[in-house]
Amino acid sequence: xxxxxxxxxxxxxxxxxxxxxxxxxxxxxxxxxxxxxxxxxxxxxxxxxxxxxxxxxxxxxxxxxxxxxxxxxxxxxxxxxxxxxxxxxxxxxxxxxxxxxxxxxxxxxxxxxxxxxxxxxxxxxxxxxxxxxxxxxxxxxxxxxxxxxx
Amino acid sequence: xxxxxxxxxxxxxxxxxxxxxxxxxxxxxxxxxxxxxxxxxxxxxxxxxxxxxxxxxxxxxxxxxxxxxxxxxxxxxxxxxxxxxxxxxxxxxxxxxxxxxxxxxxxxxxxxxxxxxxxxxxxxxxxxxxxxxxxxxxxxxxxxxxxxxxxxxxxxxxxxxxxxxxxxxxxxxxxxxxxxxxxxxxxxxxxxxxxxxxxxxxxxxxxxxxxxxxxxxxxxxxxxxxxxxxxxxxxxxxxxxxxxxxxxxxxxxxxxxxxxxxxxxxxxxxxxxxxxxxxxxxxxxxxxxxxxxxxxxxxxxxxxxxxxxxxxxxxxxxxxxxxxxxxxxxxxxxxxxxxxxxxxxxxxxxxxxxxxxxxxxxxxxxxxxxxxxxxxxxxxxxxxxxxxxxxxxxxxxxxxxxxxxxxxxxxxxxxxxxxxxxxxxxxxxxxxxxxxxxxxxxxxxxxxxxxxxxxxxxxxxxxxxxxxxxxxxxxxxxxxxxxxxxxxxxxxxxxxxxxxxxxxxxxxxxxxxxxxxxxxxxxxxxxxxxxxxxxxxxxxxxxxxxxxxxxxxxxxxxxxxxxxxxxxxxxxxxxxxxxxxxxxxxxxxxxxxxxxxxxxx
Numbered sequence: 001x002x003x004x005x006x007x008x009x010x011x012x013x014x015x016x017x018x019x020x021x022x023x024x025x026x027x028x029x030x031x032x033x034x035x036x037x038x039x040x041x042x043x044x045x046x047x048x049x050x051x052x053x054x055x056x057x058x059x060x061x062x063x064x065x066x067x068x069x070x071x072x073x074x075x076x077x078x079x080x081x082x083x084x085x086x087x088x089x090x091x092x093x094x095x096x097x098x099x100x101x102x103x104x105x106x107x108x109x110x111x112x113x114x115x116x117x118x119x120x121x122x123x124x125x126x127x128x129x130x131x132x133x134x135x136x137x138x139x140x141x142x143x144x145x146x147x148x149x150x
Numbered sequence: 151x152x153x154x155x156x157x158x159x160x161x162x163x164x165x166x167x168x169x170x171x172x173x174x175x176x177x178x179x180x181x182x183x184x185x186x187x188x189x190x191x192x193x194x195x196x197x198x199x200x201x202x203x204x205x206x207x208x209x210x211x212x213x214x215x216x217x218x219x220x221x222x223x224x225x226x227x228x229x230x231x232x233x234x235x236x237x238x239x240x241x242x243x244x245x246x247x248x249x250x251x252x253x254x255x256x257x258x259x260x261x262x263x264x265x266x267x268x269x270x271x272x273x274x275x276x277x278x279x280x281x282x283x284x285x286x287x288x289x290x291x292x293x294x295x296x297x298x299x300x301x302x303x304x305x306x307x308x309x310x311x312x313x314x315x316x317x318x319x320x321x322x323x324x325x326x327x328x329x330x331x332x333x334x335x336x337x338x339x340x341x342x343x344x345x346x347x348x349x350x351x352x353x354x355x356x357x358x359x360x361x362x363x364x365x366x367x368x369x370x371x372x373x374x375x376x377x378x379x380x381x382x383x384x385x386x387x388x389x390x391x392x393x394x395x396x397x398x399x400x401x402x403x404x405x406x407x408x409x410x411x412x413x414x415x416x417x418x419x420x421x422x423x424x425x426x427x428x429x430x431x432x433x434x435x436x437x438x439x440x441x442x443x444x445x446x447x448x449x450x451x452x453x454x455x456x457x458x459x460x461x462x463x464x465x466x467x468x469x470x471x472x473x474x475x476x477x478x479x480x481x482x483x484x485x486x487x488x489x490x491x492x493x494x495x496x497x498x499x500x501x502x503x504x505x506x507x508x509x510x511x512x513x514x515x516x517x518x519x520x521x522x523x524x525x526x527x528x529x530x531x532x533x534x535x536x537x538x539x540x541x542x543x544x545x546x547x548x549x550x551x552x553x554x555x556x557x558x559x560x561x562x563x564x565x566x567x568x569x570x571x572x573x574x575x576x577x578x579x580x581x582x583x584x585x586x587x588x589x590x591x592x593x594x595x596x597x598x599x600x601x602x603x604x605x606x607x608x609x610x611x612x613x614x615x616x617x618x619x620x621x622x623x624x625x626x627x628x629x630x631x632x633x634x635x636x637x638x639x640x641x642x643x644x645x646x647x648x649x650x651x652x653x654x655x656x657x658x659x660x661x662x663x664x665x666x667x668x669x670x671x672x673x674x675x676x677x678x679x680x681x682x683x684x685x686x687x688x689x690x691x692x693x694x695x696x697x698x699x700x701x702x703x704x705x706x707x708x709x710x711x712x713x714x715x716x717x718x719x720x721x722x723x724x725x726x727x728x729x730x731x732x733x734x735x736x737x738x739x740x741x742x743x744x745x746x747x748x749x750x751x
Contacts, residue, residue, distance in 0.1 A: 012433055012435040012440075012442040013434050013435060014434075014436070014437065014439050014442075015245075015437055016220065016438050016440070019217070019218070019437075022355065023218075023358070023364065023365055024361070024365065027357075027358070027361045028355040028356060028358065029218045029252075029355055029358065030252060030354065030355020030356070031355075032252070032352075032353040032355065033355060042446050042453065043434055043445065043446020043448075043455070044432060044446075116365075119369070120372065122372060122375075122376055123440070123442075
């Protein structure tokens with residue numbers, strides 16, 4: 001199962017990912033409908049999206065049991081969902097969003113295996129890695145943080 | 151409408167009336183951005199108005215590509231300039247333009263004058279006024295923080311600092327904390343309207359005609375930007391830009407001194423060390439742009455975002471002759487916080503040194519900046535800009551069209567730059583000469599010659615001191631800049647990508663067929679309208695000139711030793727330029743030209 005990994009030290013905050021995410025999913029450019037968001041404080045910028053947690057709080061809290069894993073991607077069953085938005089409250093990183101135009105819960109669906117943000121990010125901040133490579137990628141982040149870059 | 155947000159917001163500050171009109175009314179005739187802004191300014195500003203009158207109109211327009219294509223984050227601001235009292239224009243990047251479009255507006259038109267200091271807040275359809283009495287004298291940083299406390303944290307802010315509030319003629323409009331629509335004193339226009347800030351946040355988004363095609367074109371454009379050799383250099387641009395300007399033999403020193411500043415190289419080396427070793431930089435970009443031309447710079451306890459590509463820091467080094475990078479950093483912080491045009495203010499301070507009011511390269515500069523911002527002592531006169539100050543003190547100064555302070559290049563050896571400075575409607579050379587082959591003649595000779603060969607058909611046109619072919623180059627690059635400003639694309643990446651791709655992006659976004667030829671036709675039309683705006687205000691051949699000192703002085707030392715600007719040959723370049731534009735020998739568009747572009751007085 002692939003995951004998205006963020007190399008936050010490389011991000012330049014251009015929000016191209018927000019632009020292409022909303023374009024490819026909704027056919028409009030609207031960062032508020034993008035499933036990926038660039039957060040930042042002063043010069044530090046990095047993107048945030050659903051990271052497909054193992055014991056996902058959103059899945060646990062859902063009163064309708066509408067959220068489940070399907071082929072490595074956590075999806076919301078629109079029929080069951082009552083739009084209570086509890087999942088947005090418990091998500092530790094703000095990866096679950098509410099689409100206030102089409103009135104549904106949205107989140108990163110890895111674009112069915114070919115994430116557009118990975119393709120368009122000019123600095124290669126976002127990377128799609130198989131799950132057994134995740135620890136290695138995270139360790140790299142820590143190494144850079146403490147000045148031990150390779 | 152696709153690509154466009156669809157409507158333009160009109161705010162009358164005198165009556166606090168708000169209305170919107172459909173962008174459709176202008177889009178087919180004037181493209182967007184600078185084109186539509188110029189048309190609105192032409193229609194609404196009375197020919198006899200003064201820049202600081204309530205009758206003046208401040209137009210901020212985004213283009214059809216703003217927010218939907220790579221490197222497209224620009225917003226263009228057009229108004230009557232208080233510096234030149236002619237058409238003034240400046241543009242800025244950042245996230246404001248995109249946010250405005252996502253809120254559902256292609257532009258904002260501000261008319262009238264508010265009785266009390268005010269701030270406009272736009273959240274989608276909700277437009278509200280807020281009292282700005284308490285923050286009227288705040289600097290840009292404090293204003294942005296203050297406006298964000300009104301509610302949504304994610305608003306983008308366009309505001310003025312204390313300089314704009316005090317109607318200082320070198321004040322610009324600051325977009326959030328970093329991007330500045332610097333030239334033309336537009337901050338003073340905002341100040342004269344008692345408007346401190348505009349905050350905008352939007353959740354509506356922009357519809358596009360052909361999603362798939364737009365994504366493909368976007369990918370292609372972005373790929374070309376990332377594969378260009380310059381892309382890698384942008385990471386160290388802050389450290390190297392001063393050096394590359396020096397190598398290109400472009401800077402001038404002090405108040406256009408005839409003698410070369412021998413310590414320039416040392417100053418450049420110090421600045422390089424400052425960015426590479428002393429300060430920490432975090433590269434950043436404007437909305438949708440891969441270039442990362444600005445960085446968050448931290449040094450000791452102070453920090454500021456700094457845009458490298460426009461050469462604001464080199465202007466401080468060269469014009470103010472500062473060898474100590476720490477002092478240059480302090481000057482930068484002060485000017486940035488007050489929201490002032492760095493090149494313009496530096497030129498004013500350099501002129502003050504000619505009068506003996508300040509010694510360049512010393513801490514006194516900081517004192518003089520405060521005097522100008524607060525309009526105290528000699529600062530009150532200097533705040534009026536270089537031309538009016540020179541009339542007051544009776545000591546000749548250096549300026550380009552209408553009294554606008556010069557841009558980073560020395561005008562005398564660069565004939566094309568001199569011509570652009572004289573014929574440009576806003577006096578702002580930066581709206582014409584980016585990409586000019588003469589600017590890079592000594593750093594990338596092959597590329598410069600190639601550009602000259604393609605446009606003029608003659609390699610020697612790339613040589614800076616050659617008068618030949620310069621009129622055609624100026625006309626061509628003016629067109630390219632108008633296209634960039636009207637589409638909402640930043641001119642740095644735009645010029646290195648074939649125009650076909652931008653035309654295709656336009657077609658995919660709006661569904662309207664577009665070609666490079668058609669874009670150039672639009673540019674010529676917009677250029678003619680800009681000219682008409684100024685002709686209506688009494689501009690003709692005589693006003694298309696530079697300050698007399700530029701023709702009289704001869705450069706005595708340095709790489710340009712012995713070079714002077716010849717008035718006769720300069721006038722001949724003007725003739726050539728007028729002909730290319732379809733204007734008569736007085737510089738007035740002919741009846742035939744007006745018919746061609748379907749324009750009316």
